[in-house]
Amino acid sequence: MSFLRIGLPMLAAIAFGGAPAFAADLETQVVDKNCFIEVFDDDDFDMKDDHYKIQGPKEFASLKDVGGKNWNNDIESVIVGSNATVKAYSDKDFKGTELAFAPGQRVPNLGKLDMKDDIESLKISCGS
Numbered sequence: 001m002s003f004l005r006i007g008l009p010m011l012a013a014i015a016f017g018g019a020p021a022f023a024a025d026l027e028t029q030v031v032d033k034n035c036f037i038e039v040f041d042d043d044d045f046d047m048k049d050d051h052y053k054i055q056g057p058k059e060f061a062s063l064k065d066v067g068g069k070n071w072n073n074d075i076e077s078v079i080v081g082s083n084a085t086v087k088a089y090s091d092k093d094f095k096g097t098e099l100a101f102a103p104g105q106r107v108p109n110l111g112k113l114d115m116k117d118d119i120e121s122l123k124i125s126c127g128s
Helices: 008-015 021-025
Strands: 036-040 051-055 058-060 077-080 084-091 095-101 121-126
Touching: 036 084, 036 121, 051 058, 077 084
Parallel strands: none
Antiparallel strands: 036 051, 036 077, 058 121, 084 095, 084 121
């Protein structure tokens, strides 16, 4: 015969109709669907080539393995979500030339900003 062993806090919670103590530790994550940057490895947002939507808030000291691809120095166009602000850097660890993208900004050719294939780290923040 096998018995289930229940700890005292769990037993007290069950006996008094409350939730187990560990349930209070679970945090509800709310995703802001408008806080993102979509990166493309071709200009003009070419959907036929590699592209990836990165949900924020998030920081990447290196873009070596984002979405299963090495995006270091391989981004040619970007779309920024309406509730995201993005800072892109030409070097890893948020160093080098910094380029800021505003909420809702669409940049079809980073070459016009001298950053084509020259982004190695990103910071995505949500809200204003």
